[in-house]
Amino acid sequence: MHExxxxxxxxxxxxxxxxxxxxxxxxxxxIGPRRAVxxxxxxxxxxxxxxxxxxxxxxxxxxxHPWDLFCNKCKRHWTSMDPLERCSACGSEETQAGGSxxxxxxxxxxxxxxxxLPQRL
Amino acid sequence: xxxxxxxxxxxxxDDVANSNRQLLQQHGIFTIDLIGGPGCGKTxxxxxxxxxxxxxxxxxxxVGDLTTARDAERIAAFCTNVVQINTGxxxxxxxxxxxxxxxxxxxxxIDLLIIENVxxxxxxxxxxxxxxxxxxxxxxxxxxxxxxxYPQLVSAADLLLLNKMDLLHYVPFDLAQWHRDVAxxxxxxxxxxxxxxxxxxxxxxxxxxxxxxxxxxxxxxxHELAS
Numbered sequence: 001m002h003e004x005x006x007x008x009x010x011x012x013x014x015x016x017x018x019x020x021x022x023x024x025x026x027x028x029x030x031i032g033p034r035r036a037v038x039x040x041x042x043x044x045x046x047x048x049x050x051x052x053x054x055x056x057x058x059x060x061x062x063x064x065h066p067w068d069l070f071c072n073k074c075k076r077h078w079t080s081m082d083p084l085e086r087c088s089a090c091g092s093e094e095t096q097a098g099g100s101x102x103x104x105x106x107x108x109x110x111x112x113x114x115x116x117l118p119q120r121l
Numbered sequence: 122x123x124x125x126x127x128x129x130x131x132x133x134x135d136d137v138a139n140s141n142r143q144l145l146q147q148h149g150i151f152t153i154d155l156i157g158g159p160g161c162g163k164t165x166x167x168x169x170x171x172x173x174x175x176x177x178x179x180x181x182x183x184v185g186d187l188t189t190a191r192d193a194e195r196i197a198a199f200c201t202n203v204v205q206i207n208t209g210x211x212x213x214x215x216x217x218x219x220x221x222x223x224x225x226x227x228x229x230x231i232d233l234l235i236i237e238n239v240x241x242x243x244x245x246x247x248x249x250x251x252x253x254x255x256x257x258x259x260x261x262x263x264x265x266x267x268x269x270x271y272p273q274l275v276s277a278a279d280l281l282l283l284n285k286m287d288l289l290h291y292v293p294f295d296l297a298q299w300h301r302d303v304a305x306x307x308x309x310x311x312x313x314x315x316x317x318x319x320x321x322x323x324x325x326x327x328x329x330x331x332x333x334x335x336x337x338x339x340x341x342x343x344h345e346l347a348s
Binding site: 002005006009010012013017018019022029034035036037083084093094095096097098101102103104105106107108109110 | 122123124125126127128129130131132133134211212213215243244245246247248269271272273274276277301302305306308
């Protein structure tokens with residue numbers, strides 16, 4: 001359940017970027033296929049971590065990138081969530097799987113009605 | 122309001138890992154992160170490796186487990202430079218834990234650092250520790266489908282070990298299928314069949330000798346500066 005460590009790092013990271021006092025509406029994250037992160041587990045960990053905090057209710061949008069596949073026989077390129085998928089053109093198992101190893105926070109969205117509160121005197 | 126970020130979620134871990142890497146590099150230390158499931162033979166491999174290489178190079182071991190110091194105690198019979206990290210309930214090692222372990226070692230007295238990660242084929246894969254090479258370890262007793270089921274480890278590995286080859290004929294294991302899946306997931310990886318139990322480790326030991334030799338020639342070690 002390393003997704004909990006990742007969710008913790010994500011919350012910390014968002015705090016570094018969110019304007020002070022902002023209400024977080026959404027965070028967008030991308031995960032490359034070579035990164036062993038389960039999106040459901042990450043969502044679960046996120047929800048557990050933000051419950052009863054100022055981030056509660058914020059949406060975590062996860063973009064999961066597929067594997068890049070190449071058929072050594074018919075030289076076709078395609079993408080799939082299954083790294084060992086047969087070539088659907090020639091049926092060959094002589095394929096190569098690759099892709100990115102990224103796990104990145106892309107952007108955050110703070111609530112549209114958010115306005116920084118004036119400093120209390 | 123939309124705030125663009127585009128930054129690694131594990132940036133803090135990656136920063137510490139890069140600083141570990143730099144520190145290890147400065148001392149001419151070749152470092153491996155050994156990743157494999159529980160019971161695949163990681164600790165026995167380390168014991169046998171120490172027995173075979175300790176006269177020709179100085180080796181330190183950092184070993185991660187949820188709990189107990191049993192691995193460190195086993196390894197201590199072969200090497201004095203061993204640090205046990207107990208992760209509590211953590212399923213993988215992180216760079217800062219390795220950094221604390223490095224603080225307990227005299228880096229001027231080390232040529233090879235072996236980091237034995239927590240027994241797990243998934244979680245450790247994405248956490249950079251500052252290693253030079255990721256070594257993935259499987260065993261014939263686990264069945265031939267493990268590369269297909271854990272593609273990220275195969276894809277990330279610089280070297281893959283298939284251990285317990287001495288048991289190949291006693292377990293259902295399609296060796297050709299195993300190799301085929303590995304090649305489809307990582308065409309560049311070096312694959313070594315071995316048996317730690319039977320001390321059948323020659324290609325693994327020569328790979329280590331080569332890596333450590335290259336490193337030592339490329340870096341000026343502190344003890345050499347002092348002498």
